[in-house]
Amino acid sequence: MGGRATDMVLLDENGIRCDGRRIDEPRSISIKAGVLKNADGSAYIEFGDNKILAGVYGPRDIHPKHMSDADTGILRCRYHMEPFSVTERKNPAPSRREIEISKVIKEALAPAVMLERFPRTVVDVYIEILQADGGSRCAALDAASVALADAGIPMRDMVSACAAGKVADTIVLDINNEEDQAGQADMPIGYMPNLNRITLLQLDGVMSLDEYKQCIETGIRGCKLVYEIQKKALMEKYFDGEAER
Amino acid sequence: MTVFTTMDELKKSRIHQLLDDGQRVDGRGFDEHRSIVIETGAIPKANGSARVRLGDTEVVCGVKIQPDRPFPDVGDRGIFICTAELLPLSHPTVETGPPNESVIELARVVDRGIRESHMIDLSQLVIKRDVSVVGVFADNVAVDYDGNLFDACSYAATSAVLSARMPRWEYGEDGPVLQEGDASLPTTTVPVSVTMAKIGNHIVVDPNSDEWDCMDARITITTDSNRDICAIQKGGKNGFTLDELVACGETAVKSADAIRRTLEAAAKQ
Numbered sequence: 477m478g479g480r481a482t483d484m485v486l487l488d489e490n491g492i493r494c495d496g497r498r499i500d501e502p503r504s505i506s507i508k509a510g511v512l513k514n515a516d517g518s519a520y521i522e523f524g525d526n527k528i529l530a531g532v533y534g535p536r537d538i539h540p541k542h543m544s545d546a547d548t549g550i551l552r553c554r555y556h557m558e559p560f561s562v563t564e565r566k567n568p569a570p571s572r573r574e575i576e577i578s579k580v581i582k583e584a585l586a587p588a589v590m591l592e593r594f595p596r597t598v599v600d601v602y603i604e605i606l607q608a609d610g611g612s613r614c615a616a617l618d619a620a621s622v623a624l625a626d627a628g629i630p631m632r633d634m635v636s637a638c639a640a641g642k643v644a645d646t647i648v649l650d651i652n653n654e655e656d657q658a659g660q661a662d663m664p665i666g667y668m669p670n671l672n673r674i675t676l677l678q679l680d681g682v683m684s685l686d687e688y689k690q691c692i693e694t695g696i697r698g699c700k701l702v703y704e705i706q707k708k709a710l711m712e713k714y715f716d717g718e719a720e721r
Numbered sequence: 722m723t724v725f726t727t728m729d730e731l732k733k734s735r736i737h738q739l740l741d742d743g744q745r746v747d748g749r750g751f752d753e754h755r756s757i758v759i760e761t762g763a764i765p766k767a768n769g770s771a772r773v774r775l776g777d778t779e780v781v782c783g784v785k786i787q788p789d790r791p792f793p794d795v796g797d798r799g800i801f802i803c804t805a806e807l808l809p810l811s812h813p814t815v816e817t818g819p820p821n822e823s824v825i826e827l828a829r830v831v832d833r834g835i836r837e838s839h840m841i842d843l844s845q846l847v848i849k850r851d852v853s854v855v856g857v858f859a860d861n862v863a864v865d866y867d868g869n870l871f872d873a874c875s876y877a878a879t880s881a882v883l884s885a886r887m888p889r890w891e892y893g894e895d896g897p898v899l900q901e902g903d904a905s906l907p908t909t910t911v912p913v914s915v916t917m918a919k920i921g922n923h924i925v926v927d928p929n930s931d932e933w934d935c936m937d938a939r940i941t942i943t944t945d946s947n948r949d950i951c952a953i954q955k956g957g958k959n960g961f962t963l964d965e966l967v968a969c970g971e972t973a974v975k976s977a978d979a980i981r982r983t984l985e986a987a988a989k990q
Binding site: 572573575576578579580583586587663668671672673674675676677678679680681682683684685688689692693696 | 822823825826828829833836837838839940945948949950951952953954955956957958959960961962963966967970971974
């Protein structure tokens with residue numbers, strides 16, 4: 477969060493942001509469940525300009541074998557950006573950033589998945605960022621959660637994610653790319669809406685203790701909006717869509 | 722560090738039992754960190770250095786300061802990079818080879834805490850705009866492991882940066898030329914990282930390795946000298962409630978004051 481000098485007006489006097497949104501308004505979000513033939517579960521999300529595919533395989537046998545756990549199944553997660561997903565071509569090899577994001581997404585999903593029912597197996601979650609915009613880890617987590625549900629894997633709750641942040645000394649919902657570059661703080665949040673647990677939380681940027689609390693509350697409101705869209709995606713595949721199939 | 726044996730299971734249930742009775746396995750209070758011992762200037766060949774013991778976790782950090790090319794989009798800023806490595810002599814389970822995801826996360830979280838606090842004023846580290854800048858590299862190595870490397874590495878890097886002496890360069894005919902004299906690094910604030918573990922329904926500050934192995938979730942909150950929060954990382958395979966997170970924020974701000982004084986005092990050794 478450089479808070480880099482910019483000519484852009486991030487928040488005008490009417491409380492309108494650089495992309496025309498109000499401070500509590502998320503970007504447009506659409507999710508489709510079951511978009512891949514081979515994966516046991518899958519989802520495609522468009523979250524602002526993010527375009528992300530998530531595919532789930534498992535529970536299945538683990539390779540390498542030594543990773544297997546006799547008491548529980550394990551979760552593996554790969555967050556990967558395509559070379560063409562960003563302005564400058566990205567090296568296709570996993571970067572340290574992608575490895576860290578893979579880990580935090582895995583840990584955000586783990587509390588929701590009933591892995592203990594499938595000892596000695598693995599559930600693999602593959603997330604491919606086809607086009608990246610600000611907040612790609614939250615969008616990736618949203619898609620992964622729908623893909624896990626689509627795979628029929630028993631879950632305690634969905635995991636819904638949305639970022640909040642600080643722009644022009646104001647707490648706003650769902651930071652976009654410009655706000656991420658030029659704003660003051662970015663806080664991605666992952667949340668289980670029925671169990672009321674925060675399973676992903678990161679922050680970069682400076683804020684007071686009061687702003688911190690306000691920022692989490694704002695992010696949770698965003699997560700609840702996303703949750704409705706996730707449910708709708710699953711309803712569309714498993715109920716409304718039945719007649720045409 | 723995640724191979725569970727019968728002994729580990731017994732230890733884990735004992736830790737839970739003690740916490741339910743309001744006690745920790747090593748006798749500390751829930752919001753009490755272990756003793757912090759800092760020796761700055763431990764590595765004279767580095768421009769700044771610190772050897773930090775946080776209980777029985779020990780980290781050595783060396784700061785090297787040298788001219789470098791700026792990043793293409795920010796030619797008016799110097800470079801700060803902080804790394805962390807877990808050495809094989811630090812614990813029987815650590816192996817040589819490329820860093821695993823936990824070590825990568827550790828290095829990135831320690832770097833982020835210091836970077837996001839804007840501790841070093843990078844705009845003062847320009848030798849020639851867009852051509853040559855000063856690079857500050859803080860490399861942490863963990864030599865002994867007893868949990869909570871996040872805070873130990875953060876304290877080591879911060880102390881090493883605070884105590885570092887920066888050489889002077891002027892841009893000559895075809896590159897930076899070393900001058901006489903040196904100065905402190907231009908610092909604006911002292912970031913302090915406070916890591917807390919959630920074990921059952923309890924939250925404890927600065928978990929040792931026994932607590933680390935049986936925690937449900939953890940959170941690292943870094944605050945600056947204004948008592949503002951500048952970086953957060955949640956980890957572990959479980960979640961926090963909003964109330965727990967608010968309490969963690971307050972604890973991090975409160976605990977950081979004394980630690981910040983310790984870091985500042987150590988830099989003046």
